[in-house]
Amino acid sequence: MRFRFCWDVDCPDWLLAEITTLSKLYDVVTKLAKDAKLDEQGAKAVVAAVRWVLESAAGAGVTANVLDSELQQLGLPKEHAAAITKVYTEHQEALQAHLKGASLKVRGETTWSCEVVGVDIGDGDLSPVVKLNLHDESQSVREGEEQESGTKTNVTSIAMTPDQLQAMIHELTEARQLMEGLH
Structure with a gap:
């Protein structure tokens, strides 16, 4: 049930x-x-x-x-x-x-990709946006089939302005320093 x-x-x-x-x-x-x-x-x-x-x-x-x-x-x-x-x-x-x-974790092979794309902000002007992509290849078992498995790629994308990217890098750097200080 x-x-x-x-x-x-x-x-x-x-x-x-x-x-x-x-x-x-x-x-x-x-x-x-x-x-x-x-x-x-x-x-x-x-x-x-x-x-x-x-x-x-x-x-x-x-x-x-x-x-x-x-x-x-x-x-x-x-x-x-x-x-x-x-x-x-x-x-x-x-x-x-x-x-x-x-805890939050990613199983399988994980790769990142990054690209800068232009977003139309009106009047034909383009504003740069950074697009981060997390490619997670995980092994998945098909429902009802215990022996057969396949690889499934999940892509998670995050789009942000260059200023937001800089702020995220700064915050992640601070977080890493705090974590390293705990060891």
Whole structure:
């Protein structure tokens, strides 16, 4: 059976196996929310906040000690920060692996091409526009055919003015310098 929340494909087996656990967790969260006098929206907000903290910490690669300290600096009581940090410590590697697998990436052979084209801005005048093309050749398996595969080339184009190109180059250079400073 296909589900829209699964991008219109079958529900993954691992999720099917965890539905019972998820149901139990929901009951626990509901009970805790009632004990803390939170309404349903408040309980959802708390779960979303904890998820965001854990994913952000894993994505930033912070240590458990840094996370604990920073949560306390934000005003979270020490025991609550310790509880979140404990979960983070236990699942940090799995979180980072998940985030790495879910991050934006291009599979297969990737090439760039660039061309300057003229765009009519009226009265017969042409203005230069830089067109960047990303050519991504990825292996794709045809639906229903597990053995046969073909190469599919996706082309993504970006058009910008020379000033926009210069601004992008400047911002990418700054981003690279920041990333290199993290290592």
